[in-house]
Amino acid sequence: MSRRPRASFASPTPSHRQPLRRAAWLGETVLLLACEEGEAEPLPEAGTKAFAAPGERILAVPGGDPPGAEVEQRLTDLTTFLREGPAGWDAAARTRLLGFLASLGAEHGLSSSLSDGLRQAREALRERWPISTGDRRTRCGLTVDRLHRIDECAYYVRGRVWDELAPIAMLAAFSPEGERVELQDLVCPHPTGEGGFAGLFETRSPSRGDEGWVLEAGSGPGRGLEISATLAPDPLHTLFSDTALEFTGAEALREDHIHPAVTRLNELRRAGTGIVELADYGPVPASPAISLVVPLQRRLDLVEHQMAQFAADPEIRGCELLYVLDDPDQGDVLRELGAELFSLYGLPFRLAALTAAGGPAFACELGASLTRGARLVFLGSDVLPDRQGWLGAMAAALDSNPGAAAVTPKLLFADGAIDQAGLEYSRAPSSGRCLLRHRLRGLHRDVPAAAEGGPVAAAGLACLMIDVEELGDAGGLRGQYGLAEYEGSDLARRLSELGRELRYVPEAELYRLEGLGAEPEPFGRPYAQWLHSRIWGEAIAEQAA
Amino acid sequence: MSKRRLLQICHNHPTVRPGGAEVYAHELHRHLRGSEEWEPTFLARSGPPQSPTGAPHDGTRISPMAGAADEYLIYPEGHDFDWMFGTMRRRKDLYTDDLRRFLLALRPDVVHFQHTLFIGYDAIREVRRSLPEVPIVYTLHEFLPICHNKGQMVRTMDRSLCREPTSRRCAECFPDIAADEFFLRERFIRAQLDLVDLFIAPSATLRDRFVEWGIPAERILLEDYGRVPAPPAREERLPPHETLGAFGQLNPYKGIDLLLRAMGKLGEGAPPLRLHGANLDLQEHSFRDQVTALLAETETVTDLGPYPPERAGEMMAAVDWVVVPSLWWENSPLVIQEAFAQRRPVICSDVGGMAEKVTDGVNGLHFQVGDVDSLTATIRRAVGTPGLWDRLRDGIPPVHAMADHATLLTETYESLLGARRTAVLV
Numbered sequence A: 001m002s003r004r005p006r007a008s009f010a011s012p013t014p015s016h017r018q019p020l021r022r023a024a025w026l027g028e029t030v031l032l033l034a035c036e037e038g039e040a041e042p043l044p045e046a047g048t049k050a051f052a053a054p055g056e057r058i059l060a061v062p063g064g065d066p067p068g069a070e071v072e073q074r075l076t077d078l079t080t081f082l083r084e085g086p087a088g089w090d091a092a093a094r095t096r097l098l099g100f101l102a103s104l105g106a107e108h109g110l111s112s113s114l115s116d117g118l119r120q121a122r123e124a125l126r127e128r129w130p131i132s133t134g135d136r137r138t139r140c141g142l143t144v145d146r147l148h149r150i151d152e153c154a155y156y157v158r159g160r161v162w163d164e165l166a167p168i169a170m171l172a173a174f175s176p177e178g179e180r181v182e183l184q185d186l187v188c189p190h191p192t193g194e195g196g197f198a199g200l201f202e203t204r205s206p207s208r209g210d211e212g213w214v215l216e217a218g219s220g221p222g223r224g225l226e227i228s229a230t231l232a233p234d235p236l237h238t239l240f241s242d243t244a245l246e247f248t249g250a251e252a253l254r255e256d257h258i259h260p261a262v263t264r265l266n267e268l269r270r271a272g273t274g275i276v277e278l279a280d281y282g283p284v285p286a287s288p289a290i291s292l293v294v295p296l297q298r299r300l301d302l303v304e305h306q307m308a309q310f311a312a313d314p315e316i317r318g319c320e321l322l323y324v325l326d327d328p329d330q331g332d333v334l335r336e337l338g339a340e341l342f343s344l345y346g347l348p349f350r351l352a353a354l355t356a357a358g359g360p361a362f363a364c365e366l367g368a369s370l371t372r373g374a375r376l377v378f379l380g381s382d383v384l385p386d387r388q389g390w391l392g393a394m395a396a397a398l399d400s401n402p403g404a405a406a407v408t409p410k411l412l413f414a415d416g417a418i419d420q421a422g423l424e425y426s427r428a429p430s431s432g433r434c435l436l437r438h439r440l441r442g443l444h445r446d447v448p449a450a451a452e453g454g455p456v457a458a459a460g461l462a463c464l465m466i467d468v469e470e471l472g473d474a475g476g477l478r479g480q481y482g483l484a485e486y487e488g489s490d491l492a493r494r495l496s497e498l499g500r501e502l503r504y505v506p507e508a509e510l511y512r513l514e515g516l517g518a519e520p521e522p523f524g525r526p527y528a529q530w531l532h533s534r535i536w537g538e539a540i541a542e543q544a545a
Numbered sequence B: 001m002s003k004r005r006l007l008q009i010c011h012n013h014p015t016v017r018p019g020g021a022e023v024y025a026h027e028l029h030r031h032l033r034g035s036e037e038w039e040p041t042f043l044a045r046s047g048p049p050q051s052p053t054g055a056p057h058d059g060t061r062i063s064p065m066a067g068a069a070d071e072y073l074i075y076p077e078g079h080d081f082d083w084m085f086g087t088m089r090r091r092k093d094l095y096t097d098d099l100r101r102f103l104l105a106l107r108p109d110v111v112h113f114q115h116t117l118f119i120g121y122d123a124i125r126e127v128r129r130s131l132p133e134v135p136i137v138y139t140l141h142e143f144l145p146i147c148h149n150k151g152q153m154v155r156t157m158d159r160s161l162c163r164e165p166t167s168r169r170c171a172e173c174f175p176d177i178a179a180d181e182f183f184l185r186e187r188f189i190r191a192q193l194d195l196v197d198l199f200i201a202p203s204a205t206l207r208d209r210f211v212e213w214g215i216p217a218e219r220i221l222l223e224d225y226g227r228v229p230a231p232p233a234r235e236e237r238l239p240p241h242e243t244l245g246a247f248g249q250l251n252p253y254k255g256i257d258l259l260l261r262a263m264g265k266l267g268e269g270a271p272p273l274r275l276h277g278a279n280l281d282l283q284e285h286s287f288r289d290q291v292t293a294l295l296a297e298t299e300t301v302t303d304l305g306p307y308p309p310e311r312a313g314e315m316m317a318a319v320d321w322v323v324v325p326s327l328w329w330e331n332s333p334l335v336i337q338e339a340f341a342q343r344r345p346v347i348c349s350d351v352g353g354m355a356e357k358v359t360d361g362v363n364g365l366h367f368q369v370g371d372v373d374s375l376t377a378t379i380r381r382a383v384g385t386p387g388l389w390d391r392l393r394d395g396i397p398p399v400h401a402m403a404d405h406a407t408l409l410t411e412t413y414e415s416l417l418g419a420r421r422t423a424v425l426v
Helices: A069-074 A078-083 A091-108 A111-126 A235-243 A252-270 A301-310 A328-345 A360-368 A390-400 A468-474 A486-497 A525-544 B021-034 B093-106 B124-132 B167-173 B179-193 B204-213 B256-269 B283-296 B308-315 B332-340 B352-357 B372-384 B388-394 B402-425
Strands: A020-026 A030-036 A049-055 A056-062 A139-153 A152-165 A169-173 A180-182 A195-201 A212-221 A224-230 A275-281 A290-294 A320-325 A349-354 A375-379 A383-385 A404-410 A419-422 A423-427 A434-438 A454-456 A465-469 A502-511 B004-010 B040-043 B062-064 B073-074 B111-113 B136-139 B198-201 B218-224 B244-249 B273-278 B301-303 B321-324 B345-351 B363-365
Touching: A020 A069, A020 A078, A020 A111, A020 A152, A030 A069, A030 B256, A049 A091, A056 B372, A069 B111, A078 A111, A091 A111, A091 A169, A091 A180, A111 B004, A139 A212, A139 A224, A139 A235, A139 A252, A152 A169, A152 A212, A152 A235, A152 A252, A195 A252, A195 B372, A252 A525, A275 A290, A275 A328, A290 A360, A290 B363, A301 A328, A301 A383, A301 B179, A301 B352, A320 A328, A320 A360, A320 B204, A328 A349, A328 B093, A328 B124, A360 A375, A360 A486, A375 A390, A375 B273, A390 A404, A390 A465, A404 A468, A404 B111, A419 A434, A419 B093, A423 A486, A423 A525, A434 A486, A434 A525, A434 B021, A434 B167, A465 A468, A468 A486, A486 A502, A486 A525, A525 B244, B004 B402, B021 B040, B021 B402, B062 B093, B073 B093, B093 B124, B111 B124, B124 B136, B124 B179, B136 B321, B136 B402, B198 B204, B198 B402, B204 B352, B244 B308, B244 B332, B256 B273, B256 B283, B256 B372, B308 B332, B321 B372, B332 B345, B345 B352, B345 B372, B363 B372, B372 B388
Parallel strands: A290 A320, A290 A375, A320 A349, A404 A502, B004 B040, B004 B111, B040 B073, B111 B136, B136 B198, B198 B218, B244 B273, B244 B321, B273 B301, B321 B345, B345 B363
Antiparallel strands: A020 A030, A030 A056, A049 A056, A139 A152, A152 A195, A169 A180, A169 A212, A212 A224, A275 A349, A375 A465, A383 A502, A404 A419, A404 A465, A423 A434, A454 A502, B062 B073
16 A cells, blocks of 8 residues: 555646656655656746656656646556666666666655665666675675765775776765765775775765665676675774774875764764763762763773772762763663662762763763863773872862863872873884873882872873863863873863963872773774874974984 | 660571571670670571572561561572672662661661671671761671682682782682772772771681781781580590591582592591581582592591581580691681580691691691691591690680670770760761
8 A cells, every 4th residue: 555645746737848758656755757858948846856868858846735637647656667768778877867866865855765766766777787796716706895874975885896807997886775976086995905995985865774785896898796785883993993904005095084984973973962961869069179070881880889989088078970971771770870879878979971872082071061160070980099188189289280281190000000190102113103102101109200290291081180161271072082091182282282281190099990891992092093193293293202 | 774785797697507607696696695784686698599588578678587586687689799899789779778777776886797798898888877876896707808719818720828819810810800800899898898997807817817908907806706615525535536527618618628538548547537517519510529529439437417506516526636627728717616615636727717726736736738648647647646635635725705705895895886986976
């Protein structure tokens, strides 16, 4: 049974002079009309688009009023509509028509039924090639390792195409809605093997669904292959993996494809991520001097471990303590846990949650927007104080150094060795890229150098105290690296540009238990390194030397 | 003047599981029933897996024990107990609801934790939160706060003694658990134990280890278990004094397999061994099979099974020597006190609480811990040296009487009450 809204169909009398040959529904809201070729004339109603082809003219009329009697008489199914006309056209004309039809999605909104109709049209009209087996032992082949959606019109593809007899002359992607994108000149080489390629490409019109992509490749007239492809989840994993590759052309892949793709994903994530308050437990100070913001990722149990350490600390009792859940699915669990922990420990605190997973920097940034204190401490959920007094020591260092915008403590491993006494820069011998290093890492906590407080190049977000005003002046946390250390370093660089310094406070000692797996695996490190070097490489070159 | 109220909290009731700490704690409770100054209450954990039945009444997980107005059972739902951290991971309302209501209804003047296993260290925090003015006492029975391996401080890979419990070494014993988790465990447990006013260590071995771990020495009172000794045997044992006895839990740390191997080495001339062991059925298959095979190989061993605590004296009286071959440090083994109460010399490993409570050549004999040849030679010497048994028996000290122990404890409670009040007022 048809689900089409027949009662509300478009204009009954297309005001064209050329006789109507046939009509068909494309989805539920677009009517295709095929007219005899003739002089161009005004389109019958607003929103109607026309496609001129040899021998006939095709109009796409948006749904609206009921169809007229003439249209009803000529109405047929989509396959017949295409077979009696466009199917007989040459390949170029058919491809152009498919592009025209695909653009209707952008014009009228790509509903599910329109997407289905477009896909049906594509299957009826597109040029077909033998299907590639992907077997590497054959003389020619085409494979798609990964195809990811970046946004509704941008995709990242990685694959391989080869032909031992002739050079590849054509490589293209067909969206499920029939838009054909030439990839040959877009993609970069990729070191997956001979003929490896990867790159970002865009469609003019949006595409729906994860299935139905077709890639085709050819090395000459009549010599081509095709393979279907399905969109894969987790584009960042592929993008970050490809970032780490070193080969001729790698920099172009990073600069022209990976970076725009990651940037776009971050923009979408930022635009689509908000924060909601889950609960307040106990009398949270109304005007606290300091607000602690703790992003929570995988391990909700770490809240209890921090509670066990914080409960007896009078400094923390005077602060606002806010946990920000970066995994909205666990909101109910956290709320229940929070109530029980407050009842047991009696330490007031607040809970909030991001509306979508956004990473530690987003959690810190959005969490800070909910806080009431003039001074912030970003604190990892896997960080535990060695003893009381750390907050006071950090605040005192900030207050007593007018040039300081932020302070960071001594972070220790569980065995007491230093994890970091701030961060510093170095240069990778092979790539020359600037790297972020943990200052004094691995040394005994009492090594003389660790006892000297003072300016340091940077600090991560594992424990960072900064005034709200300073954070705002510097532009906040940007959430473009994915790794808290690089986000912190980026902030430090911007503070530095403003003439503000970041200081290390040795009197404050905390443990950072990275081995707990509280944060997602830092598989994005190569990208963060690259991006950080791209943005700040020149500025920190001297320090990294 | 009304009596002061003492609440003891214990991880099991001796009628459910007759372990040493449970037996001692309940003896203390029973003794204090006769006190004119103190009114004791005993709260013990029950429920699965040790006891097949759960809480009898809906809406509460604490219920009185049948037939005793001053004894209660708490049912913490053992499946939720997190062994690693010693806490109820998801059901904190055990503390904030059931235990809190119990504490506020009972209003004890002192809370004495005999153990928090199966209940959780959080119970200490709940006591402090509900009753901030009440002193909290905690008796250390083994190394559980320090060691995840059942508190034995024995390495899992080879049962060697552990002298350096660091996060990294703990992770070597449990390769599936990250070192940082052990650090987290230590910090969590320590944060709860920080709320305790006074610890009691029944042995210097235990005290010293916890001082090394970080509990200030002044917060640990060295005080051995008090016992209500069984009456000494009416009939003296006649020579030859060669019958051995072994008593207690049959688990891999008690060294029963070592003793059975020694018996095997002694061959046909081996002395008789009366084995009174419990809970072999709770051990892993490999250990059970090993012990069963060794028992089958040693003809002079009589496996008599478990014994009720009140008959310990009678069982001890039927042997000449009591062997304590533990592979772990031990604290202050009750079996040594029971042996001494029956004036039976003890053959024991030369480490920890055993070496501390038994003086080599004075009231017993030491052998090198874990060394089957050393144990074999020591048994041979014990049963083959004329006059040794009598000499060692004469060196046995009197057992620390429960009455003396209880007096010291109640004096300590009084002292803590004064100090706590002062602290709360300040």
